[in-house]
Amino acid sequence: MAEIKDAELFANVLDKNEKVIKVMKPNKLKLFVYWFSLAFWISLWIGVVSIIPMSTSGMDSGYFISWQYYMIPVGVMVLTFILTGVFAGVYYHNCYFAYTNSRVLIRTGIIGIDYKSLDMRYIGAINVKVGFWDKVLKKETGSISFGSMSSPMATSRSVGYNFAHIEKPYDIYKEMKEVVENVKEQYKIAV
Numbered sequence: 496m497a498e499i500k501d502a503e504l505f506a507n508v509l510d511k512n513e514k515v516i517k518v519m520k521p522n523k524l525k526l527f528v529y530w531f532s533l534a535f536w537i538s539l540w541i542g543v544v545s546i547i548p549m550s551t552s553g554m555d556s557g558y559f560i561s562w563q564y565y566m567i568p569v570g571v572m573v574l575t576f577i578l579t580g581v582f583a584g585v586y587y588h589n590c591y592f593a594y595t596n597s598r599v600l601i602r603t604g605i606i607g608i609d610y611k612s613l614d615m616r617y618i619g620a621i622n623v624k625v626g627f628w629d630k631v632l633k634k635e636t637g638s639i640s641f642g643s644m645s646s647p648m649a650t651s652r653s654v655g656y657n658f659a660h661i662e663k664p665y666d667i668y669k670e671m672k673e674v675v676e677n678v679k680e681q682y683k684i685a686v
Contacts, residue, residue: 508610518593521660525636534579538572592658613656615678617643623668637664
């Protein structure tokens with residue numbers, strides 16, 4: 496996990512009296528395995544869609560496609576893995592998760608830096624998910640999802656608020672649940 500010194504990464508989106516409590520970075524191995532597993536399925540789809548029709552097209556007409564043409568989809572598949580590695584590396588470099596005394600903050604981006612925030616007083620649910628790759632890699636990783644009325648967890652992953660591929664998700668869950676309850680309690684008293 497990243498040290499609290501990484502709090503400066505969120506300085507331009509912090510409110511006046513807001514303090515960063517914890518900054519986290521995703522587990523590098525888990526993130527890369529996740530991205531490359533997606534690249535595998537994309538490459539498999541490219542192979543099925545392009546190579547199988549090419550190999551069966553000449554059976555009826557007696558015209559067979561030269562082996563060099565098979566290298567085009569193979570090249571595209573290899574390029575998919577190379578680009579996945581590059582994009583995953585840039586994404587990992589820019590990806591940080593944090594929570595403050597009032598909000599959940601997510602910093603990501605491949606081309607530029609993007610920020611997402613969710614006010615803790617509106618968080619209605621916090622879920623922890625430990626998936627297949629988390630179990631296989633045995634790195635104590637998982638993801639935490641945050642739901643609110645304006646951003647329910649039933650929507651797609653890209654829209655929601657997720658601390659993806661983080662280490663010790665159950666410990667972070669306990670810490671954050673306490674902070675969320677304190678924020679909601681303070682808001683009730685102030686109103």
